[in-house]
Amino acid sequence: MSTVTAPAATRRYPLNAYGLAPKLLITVVIIVAAVIFSQVGPAAYVYDADVALLAAIGAIGLNLLTGYAGQISVGNAAFLAIGAYTVVFLHANLPFPWPILIGAAAAAIVGFAIGLPSLRLGGLYLIFSTLALQFVVEFATNQYDTSTGAIAGHFIPSPKLGPWLLSSDRVWFITFLVVLVLVALFTWNIVRGQPGRAYAALRRNEAAAAVMGINVTGTKLMAFAISSAIVGLAGGLGAYFIQEVSSGYYSLTLAISYVAMVLIGGLASIWGSIIGAFVVTMIPFIMQATASSIGGASQGGFFEKNLSSIDTAIYGLAILIFLFFRPEGIASLAKLKRNQMEVNKAALAKSWSGGTK
């Protein structure tokens, strides 16, 4: 046979040629369902979902760096803080989206600078420089809080975007969803294109990548800068959302919880980042609900007293289990299925063509 004909499904649905149709359909269904849920769902759950969506934006940022570019960072809380404190500084002088965008730019610049040492060194050194950044930012923000007398936090009023006042959880949900979709598309575009392939090459073998003509320095620095900008963006949005910015919130524990999201959800996967963010942010809510449902029996008992450390232990154990048995995270479970389906489809197509010829 000399001519290769496209499978029937591709002819009927052109998007299928890129493997997009099923994914796109699922994504649209999920987004529609999420929007409906956010407008009619119970108010308490909408707040929980807001927290998760916001975390998902940051998790995508971290995943771009860790999953795709293969550089591990524990500086997320610091970048969130940079985004949030830029909002603290600028919210009175500039209209709504600008402080966030400037915060993202500030985070990008700091990310760029922090990335510099790890250009001369391998990826693991970024842990040390981001850890250093975490302590420096924690110190600086804490100093700022103390010097301005805002120990309890800096208050940020609800912003206005055109005619809409962004104050209710339901409005925030839509805002976060829009930003999340934009960030996801942006990231997807990066990882699907030339930079994504450059990241993959760098991750496997830096020297070989350089020989292939990849600009190692530029690629790495861009990854740091973009990833930090996305996390900074999430930090700025979060400042408007929680309305109380205080240095104590942006701790190393917070940074590590983002690492947990990426690891549990799946490295190098956008859906994985979102799933991981939901899993990690939902654990406390679920545990809280479980505790109060069985709480009557064990008021002040072990479970009641240790709720937050049980949450932490659960997500720590979840990371351990995933690293051990499925280092690619939850998202790989779906991928595995899809690959199997593709194999089945291929086998099916083969059997058909074999049957007709």
Next chain:
Amino acid sequence: MHLALQTLVGQLPTAALYALVGVGFVIVYRGTQVLNFAQGLLALIGGYFFYSIAISEGIPFWPALVLSLIASALLGALIYVLMLRPLMGQSALLLVMLTIALNIVLGAVALMLWGGATHFVKAPGAKVDLHLPGQIRITALDVAVVVLVAILLTAFAIMLRWSSFGSRMRAAAENPLLATYRGINVGTVSTATWAIATVGASMAGIIYGATNGLAPSAGNALGFAAFPAVVLGGLDSVGGALIGAGILAEVQGFAVSYLGGKYADVVGYGVLLLVLIVYPTGLFGSKEIARL
């Protein structure tokens, strides 16, 4: 001048703590290529072991010390055998994340078992003030700590350099494959390395418990505070870790004495950033660590 001298001498116990944690970090990194982010938590848990055995069970100081160090050695060996051994040869990134996860789990478990309160460990000599010439004050415990750590680390260095086990350890760290060909059981040596590192860390934990008190935050305080020392000395150099520990403790001490207590961490991490940017292999690190 008096303040300077007092700081210089007063920081020696801190340097000893950093050295204990840092040397464990370095031998684990050299021996098993794992950057162990849980080192500080292992120190904290070692301290808690001692606290539980000595205070809750009422066992006298020295037997309690021996028992808790044995428990720590077992913990370190178990972590290696159960968690890291099966994943050896995987990417360094995965192994680091594993220790970060371990750090999270150990921290949470420690909080559940020992609570959030600060526990002080009773050690002989903690309340005895010694007056050195030049009006320098230091507790007998601090002197004992510095002397003991110096002796232990010297003994460890001698063991590493001249004993048969020490050369097996170095061989396994240098080239595991060739070491296996020469009949060295790399698995056993690595397990022992983890046990030794954990014992070192838990000694630091016990000392910290006597001087500052054990609290959940102390785990990361100990582990992460020692990182700048290790990077300064060079990640894979035992001697470097000692010198790095000394320099870091003194720099922090002077910052605290002359600028204020809140500067301790930020100065330590300032040193770290500076070293990473200016001289990334550290003072005594090999060139290879740059490719980490």
